[in-house]
Amino acid sequence: MKTIAEQLRKTNIAEYLIYMWQVEDLLRANGCDIDRLRQNVLPAYDASQRAEMDKWLSDLCDMMRLEGATERGHLQINKNVLLQLTELHHALLASPKYPLYSSAYFKALPFIVELRHKGGGDQTEEPELETCFNALYGTMLLRLQKKEISADTQHAIETISSFLSLLARYFNEDLTIEE
Numbered sequence: 001m002k003t004i005a006e007q008l009r010k011t012n013i014a015e016y017l018i019y020m021w022q023v024e025d026l027l028r029a030n031g032c033d034i035d036r037l038r039q040n041v042l043p044a045y046d047a048s049q050r051a052e053m054d055k056w057l058s059d060l061c062d063m064m065r066l067e068g069a070t071e072r073g074h075l076q077i078n079k080n081v082l083l084q085l086t087e088l089h090h091a092l093l094a095s096p097k098y099p100l101y102s103s104a105y106f107k108a109l110p111f112i113v114e115l116r117h118k119g120g121g122d123q124t125e126e127p128e129l130e131t132c133f134n135a136l137y138g139t140m141l142l143r144l145q146k147k148e149i150s151a152d153t154q155h156a157i158e159t160i161s162s163f164l165s166l167l168a169r170y171f172n173e174d175l176t177i178e179e
């Protein structure tokens with residue numbers, strides 16, 4: 001798990017964020033209890049990996065407790081990734097050098113607005129990118145539960161996914177954007 005997270009962090013920041021949200025949910029499902037994780041998760045790993053995994057999961061559980069994220073929400077390390085992506089997103093939109101990115105964003109925007117409207121409440125206050133990631137994560141969970149996803153939802157998710165893929169590519173290229 002840790003190795004996967006490290007690799008995704010280097011290669012695709014969007015997939016990394018979704019993966020880390022899955023890890024958060026895995027920790028919650030085990031009550032942020034390292035003993036339960038040792039029983040339920042660690043046996044799936046080679047003995048050579050278990051000590052490192054144990055430390056990583058234990059540290060994440062500690063962070064979740066300290067940050068009040070044991071029931072819901074996200075770790076600050078994951079919020080920071082979202083903030084970095086949001087900063088890049090705004091810089092890309094402000095620069096005339098990235099018309100492909102602007103086009104992808106404006107194709108996804110109606111779906112983002114619709115998702116925020118349907119979500120109501122706090123969702124209208126969350127950053128647009130968080131809405132996008134929530135949509136992808138929610139759809140992934142529906143697929144895991146083998147629930148039906150409508151054609152309209154599938155189209156929206158594909159559009160949002162393309163937009164986020166482009167953002168992730170620019171992030172991983174470590175662009176210096178000049179306006």
